Amino acid sequence: MNNFKTLGLATAATLAAAPLAAEEAIGIDQKVNQVFADLTGPFVSLIFAPFPGTTFPWIVMWLVIAASIFTLYFGFVQFRYFKHAIQLVKGDYSDPNDAGEVSHFQALATALSGTVGLGNIAGVAVAVGIGGPGATFWMILAGLLGMASKFTECTLGVKYRNEYADGTVSGGPMYYISKGFKELGLPGGRFLAVLFAIFCILGALGGGNMFQANQAHAQISGIVGDYPGWITGIVFAGVVFAVIVGGIKSIAHVTEKIVPFMGVLYVGAAMVILVVNYDKIGWAFGQIFDGAFTGLGVAGGMVGALIQGFKRAAFSNEAGVGSAAIAHSAVKTNEPITEGFVSLLEPLIDTVVICTMTALVIVISQQMIIDPATGNYMLNEAGTAIATVDGNSGVALTSAAFASGISWFPYVLAIAVVLFAFSTMISWSYYGLKAWTYLFGEGKVAELTFKVIFCIFVVIGASASLGPVIDFSDAAIFAMAVVNIFCLYFLMKLVKKELFAYTARLQTGELKKHSA
Amino acid sequence: MTVKIVIGLDGTDTGERALAFAKDLASKMGACDLIAAYVIEWSPFTFQTPEENAQRHKRREEEINLANARIVEPAVAALKEAGFNATGVVRHGDVAETLNKITVENGGSQIIVGRVSSDGFAKRIFGSSTQNLVMHADVPVTVVG
Numbered sequence: 178m179n180n181f182k183t184l185g186l187a188t189a190a191t192l193a194a195a196p197l198a199a200e201e202a203i204g205i206d207q208k209v210n211q212v213f214a215d216l217t218g219p220f221v222s223l224i225f226a227p228f229p230g231t232t233f234p235w236i237v238m239w240l241v242i243a244a245s246i247f248t249l250y251f252g253f254v255q256f257r258y259f260k261h262a263i264q265l266v267k268g269d270y271s272d273p274n275d276a277g278e279v280s281h282f283q284a285l286a287t288a289l290s291g292t293v294g295l296g297n298i299a300g301v302a303v304a305v306g307i308g309g310p311g312a313t314f315w316m317i318l319a320g321l322l323g324m325a326s327k328f329t330e331c332t333l334g335v336k337y338r339n340e341y342a343d344g345t346v347s348g349g350p351m352y353y354i355s356k357g358f359k360e361l362g363l364p365g366g367r368f369l370a371v372l373f374a375i376f377c378i379l380g381a382l383g384g385g386n387m388f389q390a391n392q393a394h395a396q397i398s399g400i401v402g403d404y405p406g407w408i409t410g411i412v413f414a415g416v417v418f419a420v421i422v423g424g425i426k427s428i429a430h431v432t433e434k435i436v437p438f439m440g441v442l443y444v445g446a447a448m449v450i451l452v453v454n455y456d457k458i459g460w461a462f463g464q465i466f467d468g469a470f471t472g473l474g475v476a477g478g479m480v481g482a483l484i485q486g487f488k489r490a491a492f493s494n495e496a497g498v499g500s501a502a503i504a505h506s507a508v509k510t511n512e513p514i515t516e517g518f519v520s521l522l523e524p525l526i527d528t529v530v531i532c533t534m535t536a537l538v539i540v541i542s543q544q545m546i547i548d549p550a551t552g553n554y555m556l557n558e559a560g561t562a563i564a565t566v567d568g569n570s571g572v573a574l575t576s577a578a579f580a581s582g583i584s585w586f587p588y589v590l591a592i593a594v595v596l597f598a599f600s601t602m603i604s605w606s607y608y609g610l611k612a613w614t615y616l617f618g619e620g621k622v623a624e625l626t627f628k629v630i631f632c633i634f635v636v637i638g639a640s641a642s643l644g645p646v647i648d649f650s651d652a653a654i655f656a657m658a659v660v661n662i663f664c665l666y667f668l669m670k671l672v673k674k675e676l677f678a679y680t681a682r683l684q685t686g687e688l689k690k691h692s693a
Numbered sequence: 694m695t696v697k698i699v700i701g702l703d704g705t706d707t708g709e710r711a712l713a714f715a716k717d718l719a720s721k722m723g724a725c726d727l728i729a730a731y732v733i734e735w736s737p738f739t740f741q742t743p744e745e746n747a748q749r750h751k752r753r754e755e756e757i758n759l760a761n762a763r764i765v766e767p768a769v770a771a772l773k774e775a776g777f778n779a780t781g782v783v784r785h786g787d788v789a790e791t792l793n794k795i796t797v798e799n800g801g802s803q804i805i806v807g808r809v810s811s812d813g814f815a816k817r818i819f820g821s822s823t824q825n826l827v828m829h830a831d832v833p834v835t836v837v838g
Contacts, residue, residue, distance in 0.1 A: 268737050273794075277753040277785030279746045280737030287743050344751035426745075433740040507746035607743040 209407075209637055214645040217652070224652040224659075233480060236655045237487045240497050243662040244322035247329050250669060251676060255324035255521045261683070262518040269690045270515065278509030281519045288504035288520065290436050291385075291604030292527050294597035295392045296493030298443075298590070299572035301535040303647070306545070306570050307562045308485025309475035309554050310461070311468025313536035315486025316493075320528030323496030324521040329665050332517030332672045333357060334502030335510065348506020349608070350499035350661050351377070351615040357668040369664055370615070373499065376656040377612035378627075380500070383646075383653035384492065385605020386631060387638025389598035391646045392572055394639040396594040399573060400587070410639030414632040416599070421606050422628045436600045439593040440531070446589070447534035450582035454541045461540045474553025476561055488651065491658070493532055494524035498654055499661035503608045512688075514675040535575055542578035544569065606631050695724040695778075697801040701792050701826075702731045704764045707807030711837045712768055715805045718835075719777055727779045729768040730795050731760045734822075735785035757783050789825035796832055805835045 225234045248255065264270060265281050304312040330350065337356040338348030351370045358366025394409035419425045451458060464473065469486075472478035495501055501520055508516045539545070545563045546555045554563045562570060569577050572594060579586040606628065613627040614620075638646055682688045700715045702708040712729070719725040733756050741749070765781035772779035784791050796804050806823055827834050 271737065273786075276737075276791075277733065277735050277749075277756070279741070279749045282738050283741055283746060286740050287746055290740065291743070344754055345748050346750070347747065433742055437740055504743050504746070507743070507749065509750065604743055607747075 209640040210642050210645060213637060213641045213649070217645060217649040220656075221648045221652040224655050225648075232477060233484065234488075236659070237484055237491070239662065240326075240491045240655075240658055241319060241322065241487055243497050243658075243665070244319065244326045247325035247665070247669065248322050251325055251328065251673065253325075254328055254518075254676070255321065255525075258518050258680075259521075262522050264690070265515050265519050266522065270688065271691060273691055275509045279507045281508060281510070281515065284505045284508040284516060285519050285522060286437065287507075287604070288501045288523055289526060290433065290600045291500065291504055291608070292493065292495050292523065292601075293436075293440055293531060294601040295389060295572070295594065296489065297527065297531045297535055298575050298594060298597070299392050300489045300493050301532045302539060302571050302574040302578075304485040304489035305536050305539050306565065306574055307476065308482040309468045309473050309545075309563060310464040310536065310540045311466075311470070311472060311475070311479070311482035312486035312489065313465045313533060313540075314469030315483045316490040316532055316536070317486075317529055319487045319490035320494060320496075320524045320532070323490065323494050323524040323528065326497040326662075326665075327494070327501055327523055328517040328521040329669055329672050330497070330499055330502040330661065331505040331520035332514050332675060333665075333668055334506040335508060335513035335516045336671070336675065338506040346507050347611055347614070349377075349503035349611055349615075350657075350664070351612060352506075353502070353668065354660075354664045357671060358664070360671070361667065363667060369660055373657060373660040373664075374612035374615045376653065376660060377499070378609050378616075379653035380498070380657045381605040381609025381612070382631065382634045384650035385500075385608065386602055386634050387641070387646050388650035389601050389605075390635045390638035391641065393595050393598040396572055396576075396591045399576070400591050406640040407636055410636030413599070413602075413639060414635040417602055417606065417635055418628070418632045420603060421610075421631070422625065432596060432600050432603065436596055439596055442589065443593055444531060444534055446579060446583055446586055447538050450538050450541065450579065451534075453582060457541045458537070461537050464540055465536070474548070474551065474556070475563060476556060490524075490528050490532070492651055492654060494527040495654065496524050497658045497662050497665075499657050500605070500608050500654075503611050504604065512679060514672070514679045517672065517675075538582070539574060539578040542581040544574060544578050544581065602635070695726055696722055696803075697726045697728060697796075697799055699728045699730050699792065699796045699799070699801045699804045700768075701788075701804060701806035702729055702764050702768055703807060704731070704760075705807075707837070708764075711805045711807045712771075714835070714837045716772065716775060716777065718805070725777070727772050727777050728795065728799055728801065729765050729772065729779060729781045730792055731765050731781075731783045732788045732791045732795075733757075733760060733783065733785045734788055736787065753785065756785070787825075788822035789829060792826055793830045793832075796830070801832060803833050803835060804830055805837060808836050808838045 224236055227233055228235055266285060268280060271280060304316060333353040334348045337353035338346050339352055340346050351374045354373060355366045355370040390410055390413050394406045397409055398404055416428060420428050467473055468482055470479055472482050475481050501523060505516050505520050510516060544565050548555050557564045565574055567577055576587045576590050579590060609631060610624060610627050614623060617623040698715055698719060700711055715727055719727055760783045765783055769779045769781040782795055792804055806826060823836060
């Protein structure tokens, strides 16, 4: 009896205190948000500074020009060796004696699990919501060009990786910048590698962590109702901690197996919606094409659509950023260029296929309001984005678009978002760790320090509001690209040498298919 | 002419029975070489974390060493002690496909495997693998119950 009484009193006390606790919690969220925005503001402003006299961020141009240069320099490698890339992934050229080592498919799948995720779901919605359907056109173009950037960095990632005596490997821009510059007799390699590593750590904590936690919280609270973000943050941080510090591989294993399934389910659902609305597909492509060159009334017109498309493509497929080079460097091959060929499939799958699917579903679902008089999109009250039926933006807009075709899909999407977020965090915790150990040396204390910092940032990311988080995430990822692409310009001749040597042997028949 | 027989081991009683049967058969056949094979189930089309990829080469070596030390080397030693010409091999891959490949590469004329394994290592290796082997092997397969 006493126990019941005690329990009853305790419950009553908890209920009475609940609103107070909630207020305090929201107060914590706001404080975290304010401090975070103040701290990251100058860094974000520098990265996204526009060309003088324009609204065009220089960083977007930096990425697109680089991708275009690599495309031309390697003679449209992404199209000429596309078929060969597929053959490599299938294992046609893999040595049977290497069975049990990391295959091309596994390296590609691992890199993809780090990139396919919220960028494809929430990021595309942000791009289309602000830049209109036309942003999709520029996103596809950026994806196609980005394949050449990925080819360049991943070839170098394998060529200059560190292989240790115990058989483990470490690779990525930190290694190819310092070793490649040394090989070419260029100064400053070590400095640039350190600079990249610093930005990589920030990118891992930003786009690879906080943005993911933030959007996962938005998705969960959208379904169960609003509650303080730090709660999601602590739960997520606990699970991430269990995997990366506690070494509980089973959680990672389950995620790594469910995530590809979720990816297929997502594309499948998009296909279903497109098939059901097959009569609108032509119209949707018309909107994408018209919007690309006219803007169809969006803020900033054609340039606005272009900026959004390019920005989101870069954030989604990470071409030129250097992160994929870390993931791809573990492959077993004696020909570094083969991993370059395989990696060029990544922006294709991520941006050209999955992002385009999302964009088409959003356009076809007509969640964005069109002015019947002009045929242009109507802007929201602030004039910053397109007005939507329910006022949705980001992941909520994608969710509403899918719900218009498959009513129960938002629940699947919510699970997918959480899992994608989690798998991206696991991947980026590794990228960040590699950068961290490059700076501070391999060792248990150094590794644990980074892993704990990573988990703390999960909580901050879930607590802060979307604006500052998305700005910092983009800025940190793009800062990696500043250093990486600068160095790739010097190192690309090493890749060309590899390309010539390999393709000559391929054409003479010296390199044969093992499966034939 | 020397006949070569491949024995598919799995580290359990079932594999032991296949080994015993092979010994019995070989003793009746006369000139016969025995190849004790252990295949670690592996597919190039699985999904792994970046950390697992980075450590994969090291793990592969550990897996091969472990399989050699615990399963293949003791089996080869026992066969040699019984007076047979015996060698051992450990490979990664699809069990049925790899056992067949080992047999073809070595000019083997027969494969002997256990029927169904109970648990542990065995579960990963046999089960449906035995059925696949029976259906697709290029040489006769004896399944020991």
